[in-house]
Amino acid sequence: MMFKDKVFVNELAATAIMGNDAWNRPTAQPIKISVEFDTDFSMASKTDNLKYSLNYAVISRNIMEFMKINESKNFKSLQNIGEAVSEIVLDEKKGGGEKVEISIKSEKSEIRADEIEYKLYRDRYTQGVVEDKLDSINVKKLRLLTIIGVFTFERLQKQLVDIDLTIELLPHHNVIIHEIMEEITRFVEVSNFKTVEALELTIGQLIFQHYDNDISKVMVKITKPNAISYTEGVGVRSLLTKERFAGLEKLNTKPQVETNDQFNLPVTEEIKQGNHIVYIAFGSNVGDQVKNINQAIDLLAKHDIELLSTSSMYISKPMYVKDQPDFFNGVIKVQCKHSPTELLSILKHIEYEEIKRHKDFENGPRSIDLDILLYDESTVNKPELTIPHKSMLERTFVLQPLCELIKPDFIHPVSAEPIHNHLKELLKSQGNESIQESNKLMNIVPISQIDPSLNPLKFDHKSKTLMMGILNITPDSFSDGGKSFGDMDTIIKNFKKLVEDGSEIVDIGGVSTRPGADEPSESEELDRLLPVIKAIRDINKEVLISIDTYRSEVAKQCLDNGANIINDISMGLYDEEMFDIVAQYQCPYILNHTRGTSKTMSKLVNYEANTNEDLIELINDPLTGQSNQINDNPEVNNLINGISREQSLQLSKAFKKGVRKWQIILDPGIGFAKNLKQNLIILKYLNYFKKYSIIINERLNEDINENYISFNGLPLLVGTSRKKFLGTLNNEENPTERVVSTNATIISSIQQDCKIVRVHDTQEVAKTIRIGDAIYRDIY
Incomplete structure (x- = not known):
């Protein structure tokens, strides 16, 4: 018989013992019971007579009386409560229906989660599966702390993630949801992840490697509630089956904690020989800053490093160690054949041997500082060198000049997001005053004959x-x-x-x-x-x-x-x-x-309008992003x-x-x-x-040299x-x-x-x- 109508009782409040609570005590806890019947009340509608329908008042009273009688009974699980309730609400003699969906929710049984729900479908005749509808367990907002992200500021401390689970259960399963949540909590909070996608897969694998014969599929949703300040959260959601994990080694449930010194980026397997495009940040706050910077850049040519373009020059407040002079900063784009480690060695030689930099302490004053930001689209992870630079996305004095040299669609090799987007978010933030007085920059047009402090060509x-x-x-x-x-x-x-x-x-x-x-x-x-x-x-x-x-x-x-x-x-x-x-x-x-x-x-x-296909024009604002035109007026x-x-x-x-x-x-x-x-x-x-800004494509025989000017x-x-x-x-x-x-x-x-x-x-x-x-x- 096909049912097209519904009668329901929504979130009936009761108390029950369902096993030990978060403090391992068998105490009664508040629960909410919902029932929804598939039925046909067309005759009741026509005759306005309740005897042809289900009386939700009677059903509610029957459930409450049952729960009151059994308030001292330890049901041991939400599922057992649901099974017991199904017998009550399917009993024809008690005014029950033929098919019912039951939800048992608990908001207090797990201290880390907002809610756990067991949902089951039963009918009077099979007392089991209804139209291939499987039981499920839903976990809402399992709140954990873990290290997640690819950037230094994200890895200095754990951050909050909310995990929602929908676990679809096979008949006669042996799943104990509290054990699953305990294992997820224990594993995740002592692990580290670069992406929420990896965290999502890990949670799925943890569930299936212990319960692969009990579970049909799992929906995992992960939210980072504090990742972006003007949203309620960002994250991912995925539907997983055990086939996804076929052939994977079991996870070691005793992972090692990553220290802040570790930074395990995925790396480029092989750096090909030939010319490489590299972006290098510079900074100076000791001596004649402009002279130091120009000297360092000029010295690159001695080492077969070709300067292609420079950013504007900026004055920034010192970061991390605030009691020191302001810095002069910028970024240069170069071309070279050196490997990343060879290039690093050259830059250190220029710093310490040629310009005689003295390093008294970390992040202290320095006559010149040269850092590799990007090397083609490669990633490098070595004790002495990480590319992309680990701290670049938390520094306006790096991102702002860098974005003058790279196209708006230039993707960060690790974050998989345009670097211009990272700058936009950083400029909208107020910065962290505990490590930097202000992240706002001042533009300077240097004049060699004049002391920088007396130079009026400084603008913000x-x-x-x-x-x-x-x-x-x-x-x-x-x-x-x-x-x-x-x-x-x-x-x-x-x-x-x-x-x-x-x-x-x-x-x-x-x-x-x-x-x-x-x-x-x-x-x-x-x-x-x-x-x-x-x-x-x-x-x-x-x-x-x-x-x-x-x-x-x-x-x-x-x-x-x-x-x-x-x-x-x-x-x-x-x-x-x-x-x-x-x-x-x-x-x-x-x-x-x-x-x-x-x-x-x-x-x-x-x-006239541009008709040259080798010239691509953009209107690009660091705060608002890019557009293709100013307005609709040609x-x-x-x-x-x-x-x-x-x-x-x-x-x-x-x-x-x-x-x-x-x-x-x-x-x-x-x-x-x-x-x-x-x-x-x-x-x-x-x-x-x-x-x-403009992209100028210069054609050299069969090659195209792309030049971005902002x-x-x-x-x-x-x-x-x-x-x-x-x-x-x-x-x-x-x-x-x-x-x-x-x-x-x-x-x-x-x-x-x-x-x-x-x-x-x-x-x-x-x-x-x-x-x-x-x-x-x-x-x-």
């Missing part, structure tokens, strides 16, 4: 916006032509005012860059610049001097005479040797976007991506010449090959320049001062009238996380910066 989310005052010494500048031309006394007077107004940088230009301007000869440009640099350095040795030039020889001679920064409006397009000079002097370099020349740029304003995407794409191709050339990423300051080049609307789009979407970490400079588009918007024909208009763009730029503004009217802009920094950076 709360750093002051820097002002670059403009000192044009040309007769034909678009906004102040002739103002500082020829007369040295006037030039010095104007320079002093820029500094008094608060300019941290003074940008000196000997060539007009206004559209249509004629360019002077190289010697004429030098004649204008060199006397001014020398005169300024005689009276002021601290202020940063930037030289607005696109000629490499001019850059070289100005740097030799005291200049600090090269501001190249051509981003290296006008002079192919510019990158050689910038690399040689290791000076800051402002990469200003442009097209054409001063005479042709106004016509080159058509920005004009916006084409402009921002077009500017960034052209800058990234120039950066690729610069890096091959030896320029390092930490030298670069980005300038989107407002007014250079852009019309009015495009200038406004740049200002509106300025922050997206810092999120741009703008993450690059400081942004904007120059809108007195520009024509502002005059057009406000009908201000004379450039000197555009002060208020300029200041409006300054506020907008600060809101979009611009770090440096290049301006003429320094006294007025200084006030604007103070307001913008107060609003957007909480500086006041």
Whole structure:
């Protein structure tokens, strides 16, 4: 007979002795009894007469009376209680039904678990299996502590795991659930696992190797409730049968405890010969940090290790030992043929023999520290070397620069998760103040001639916006032509005012860059610049001097005479040797976007979508992840991506010449090959320049060399001062009238996380910066 209706009693409260409790005492414990009958009460529905159905009140009373009479009886198991209840509720004389599902739950019999449930199916006639439905035992939230994870911070202490079990039982089984739970607890809590998947398999094997003739299948669910702070838990679930464990050796139920010194990663069986891509972290907090870092990197070439690219450079708070100076950190990407152990030996030689590092104690001050983070996609586990680096995923000063050099889909060889995802989670965390004051980083653009403590080119989310005052010494500048031309006394007077107004940088230009301007000869440009640099350095040795030039020889001679920064409006397009000079002097370099020349740029304003299959563009933010476009407006995407794409191709050339990423300051080049609307789009979407990244596939015969360039970490400079588009918007024909208009763009730029503004009217802009920094950076 087919039954289509149900009558149930849900969680009837009772007490019973079901064997010894968690303290090995045969005491009565609270239980919950549920019964659900398969029946047909259609006639009762039609006649509204209860005699044609099952009376749940009578059934409930019968169960309670039975349990009360037997409150001193030791049933020894939940199953035995269920069997006894089934006889009551299937007794026709007592108003019972024909088929029933019974659940007996206990919340107190196991101190480690929230609940144990025995579920059985019985009918009046067979008194056994009902339609192939097997009995089952369910364990809810068996709470254990174990070492689980692949990273150092996870292996320093045990963490909580919740285990749920559903065990399907064969007829006439001999399973004792308390014995299973005891063995799982004993084994797991003195073992260690790299993954929850391995833990899940271990639990299944423990159950089947003792009860393979009693169990049909086991559902194992493992939850790590505290792994990710904004979820209720993460984990795995799997349905296991004994076939899964065929041929496996039995588990040793007396495992050894892993010490914190052990780190048993799966290893790559064989490291193939040939070229290898390696990522190396560097750090220094003793002596001249920048000099130490550059020296260490230069020494790599002596050992046939080719530098491919560098990250930005960061300042970080010391970790583990907090009472020491801040560190300068970053990551480099290299190529070599050395094995991992050979490479380690070379790095230690550079540290201790070449740069004379002294190690007084673990995690203490050091002049240079070089650590192998990744070696291809290999894993190495030796007493002296672990790859991937054990501690990399707990350190922002490693992950943040590393993610500037690896694609967003780069998978950690052990965690099987993109490394960018690990960075995102780390940046969202507050860090552990007991081992590091803060995990937030400060970006620095190093200047070799200046003590790092006096270098203003240091940026974080709360750093002051820097002002670059403009000192044009040309007769034909678009906004102040002739103002500082020829007369040295006037030039010095104007320079002093820029500094008094608060300019941290003074940008000196000997060539007009206004559209249509004629360019002077190289010697004429030098004649204008060199006397001014020398005169300024005689009276002021601290202020940063930037030289607005696109000629490499001019850059070289100005740097030799005291200049600090090269501001190249051509981003290296006008002079192919510019990158050689910038690399040689290791000076800051402002990469200003442009097209054409001063005479042709106004016509080159058509920005199209990328059609080159070897260039893959991304918008990638360390905190929010990646996307393929800024928004749905093609004009916006084409402009921002077009500017960034052209800058990234120039950066690729610069890096091959030896320029390092930490030298670069980005300038989107407002007014250079852009019309009015495009200038406004740049200002509106300025922050997206810092999120741009690109994969450049370079084809070499049949091989493809993949080069990833990310703008993450690059400081942004904007120059809108007195520009024509502002005059057009406000009908201000004379450039000197555009002060208020300029200041409006300054506020907008600060809101979009611009770090440096290049301006003429320094006294007025200084006030604007103070307001913008107060609003957007909480500086006041």
